Amino acid sequence: MSRSKIFYPIIILIFSVAALATSLFLYIYWYLAVSEGLNTVVKNFKLDKRQVLEPQTWIVILVLSILVGFIIICIIIIFVYNQKNLRLYRMQHNFINNFTHELKTPVTSLKLYLETFLKYQLSREEQEKYIGYMLQDAARLTGNISRILNLAQIEGKSYREESVITDLVELTRLFLQNNQHLFQDSEITIHNHSEKRVLYSIKLGLYEILLMNLLTNAIKYNRSGKPTVDISFEHERSSLLIKFADNGIGIEKTNLKKIFKKFYQIGQPENMSAKGTGIGLYMADNIARIHKGRIRAESGGDGKGSVFTLILPYFSQ
Amino acid sequence: MTGNSMKKPEDTRILVIEDERHIAEGLKLNLSFQGYMVKIALDGITGLQEWKSWQPDLIVLDLMLPGIDGVSILRNIRLENERLPILVLSAKTAPDDKVQCFNYGVDDYLQKPFNLDEFLLRVERLLKRVSWNESADRGYDSESSFGEYYDFGNNRIDFNLSVAHCKNSKINLTEQEIKLIKLFIANRGKPLSRRKLLEIGWGYTGKTETRTVDNFIVRFRKYFEDNPKKPKFFKSLRSIGYIFSNDED
Numbered sequence: 001m002s003r004s005k006i007f008y009p010i011i012i013l014i015f016s017v018a019a020l021a022t023s024l025f026l027y028i029y030w031y032l033a034v035s036e037g038l039n040t041v042v043k044n045f046k047l048d049k050r051q052v053l054e055p056q057t058w059i060v061i062l063v064l065s066i067l068v069g070f071i072i073i074c075i076i077i078i079f080v081y082n083q084k085n086l087r088l089y090r091m092q093h094n095f096i097n098n099f100t101h102e103l104k105t106p107v108t109s110l111k112l113y114l115e116t117f118l119k120y121q122l123s124r125e126e127q128e129k130y131i132g133y134m135l136q137d138a139a140r141l142t143g144n145i146s147r148i149l150n151l152a153q154i155e156g157k158s159y160r161e162e163s164v165i166t167d168l169v170e171l172t173r174l175f176l177q178n179n180q181h182l183f184q185d186s187e188i189t190i191h192n193h194s195e196k197r198v199l200y201s202i203k204l205g206l207y208e209i210l211l212m213n214l215l216t217n218a219i220k221y222n223r224s225g226k227p228t229v230d231i232s233f234e235h236e237r238s239s240l241l242i243k244f245a246d247n248g249i250g251i252e253k254t255n256l257k258k259i260f261k262k263f264y265q266i267g268q269p270e271n272m273s274a275k276g277t278g279i280g281l282y283m284a285d286n287i288a289r290i291h292k293g294r295i296r297a298e299s300g301g302d303g304k305g306s307v308f309t310l311i312l313p314y315f316s317q
Numbered sequence: 318m319t320g321n322s323m324k325k326p327e328d329t330r331i332l333v334i335e336d337e338r339h340i341a342e343g344l345k346l347n348l349s350f351q352g353y354m355v356k357i358a359l360d361g362i363t364g365l366q367e368w369k370s371w372q373p374d375l376i377v378l379d380l381m382l383p384g385i386d387g388v389s390i391l392r393n394i395r396l397e398n399e400r401l402p403i404l405v406l407s408a409k410t411a412p413d414d415k416v417q418c419f420n421y422g423v424d425d426y427l428q429k430p431f432n433l434d435e436f437l438l439r440v441e442r443l444l445k446r447v448s449w450n451e452s453a454d455r456g457y458d459s460e461s462s463f464g465e466y467y468d469f470g471n472n473r474i475d476f477n478l479s480v481a482h483c484k485n486s487k488i489n490l491t492e493q494e495i496k497l498i499k500l501f502i503a504n505r506g507k508p509l510s511r512r513k514l515l516e517i518g519w520g521y522t523g524k525t526e527t528r529t530v531d532n533f534i535v536r537f538r539k540y541f542e543d544n545p546k547k548p549k550f551f552k553s554l555r556s557i558g559y560i561f562s563n564d565e566d
Binding site: 097100101104105106107108109111112113115116119120130133136137 | 337339344347350381408409429430432433
């Protein structure tokens with residue numbers, strides 16, 4: 001969007017509000033002038049005041065001000081809405097750029113190694129190493145494709161999956177085991193103080209997506225040599241709390257709520273300090289809501305790690 | 318004089334600045350097979366460090382890097398060395414990105430995914446050209462798009478000798494000061510934020526250290542302004558940064 005287009009709404013807003021304020025002022029001014037004139041006429045002709053419309057000046061001013069004020073508020077609301085849309089558009093644009101990069105990168109790697117294999121005769125050992133890379137790239141591509149498909153489904157509310165009552169601790173443990181290759185350079189521990197099974201009615205596929213998103217984030221946004229995540233299961237009143245505490249780069253207070261917004265990413269679009277797609281936490285939030293729960297983020301600030309808490313309410317199951 | 322006085326491949330150093338490990342390793346593998354010596358830098362800052370210490374003959378640069386972005390790195394290198402061949406590999410496809418890179422002096426631009434043979438041939442070509450240039454004007458001072466002098470007000474910057482003639486005195490300029498002056502001159506009339514100045518002029522990133530920029534500006538004003546308190550050339554722009562304006566240019 002060119003600069004002139006961005007300036008337009010602000011200028012329109014200013015002009016409209018100024019015009020309305022001026023017209024309010026003029027209404028009141030002219031009204032006062034007219035009623036003054038009327039008063040003069042009444043006096044001069046010694047008319048009975050009650051035969052002429054009794055001006056209720058203050059009521060008039062009040063009503064006019066309220067109406068005009070209301071119009072101004074509506075205009076401002078429309079303006080704010082317009083700005084939000086602009087921002088969403090910009091973020092969507094960034095998302096498309098980022099996503100294109102996320103897709104192009106593994107494809108570039110695959111192509112590079114395949115062309116290399118064609119060109120040179122490599123030892124079996126080298127071949128296996130690079131084939132391993134290519135498989136990782138294929139997995140990365142698959143992951144990205146799944147993510148975008150899941151997003152479409154979850155948003156379109158066409159996600160068809162039955163809930164199953166299962167032990168979440170065991171489910172989480174299995175997930176970590178099945179995806180060891182992704183988490184091999186990090187330390188993820190499950191803490192279940194009550195030592196009892198944690199049964200909950202959960203949509204398995206969605207829970208896995210949520211786990212994947214939270215854990216890959218914890219590893220990605222981490223500058224320590226070894227990312228660690230502590231997953232703990234707690235009970236609080238009538239809810240189940242699942243906490244994910246990491247030793248990552250932390251989140252600033254102003255971003256704690258924003259990160260769950262669609263396409264929102266911390267960092268500048270130009271320099272890729274925001275890697276990834278910006279939809280991971282948005283999905284996590286959606287998944288929590290599908291289960292009638294919520295997800296929250298807390299952090300000590302820059303460099304102090306973060307804690308993501310999934311709050312799942314217990315209903316009489 | 319003409320003819321292939323190109324360096325032997327074994328003596329040619331190529332620096333690959335690319336944060337995606339698989340791609341970086343794949344590039345190193347293939348370039349090594351061509352006989353070149355290859356080093357990988359996984360982010361911009363390491364890349365700049367390696368460029369300074371290892372002095373490669375060619376740089377393969379990815380644009381989407383964590384920390385400092387590729388374009389700032391390109392600009393930083395170009396401030397000091399206009400000859401060094403730089404080939405950009407990028408997933409970015411917008412024509413603006415390409416044009417911007419060429420504006421800043423990139424020698425070649427390949428989009429990802431790219432054809433391996435094409436990449437290798439372009440690298441070879443760039444290296445060949447550099448060796449021709451070097452043998453052609455051995456003995457002449459390297460030409461710079463800045464020319465030999467730059468005048469503003471009563472000041473003259475001599476790029477050859479790294480000296481500034483101002484207000485009846487002669488000042489020897491440090492390498493960093495020359496870099497910064499070049500950056501301002503190349504962007505005269507355009508506002509530059511402190512962050513950008515830091516990224517391009519110093520190759521730094523991060524929220525700290527913008528005071529370094531402020532200190533340099535204070536120094537420049539002392540050198541070049543008739544009245545440092547009312548700067549004509551190095552002006553401040555509130556909450557944006559600084560701008561260098563020269564009405565005679």
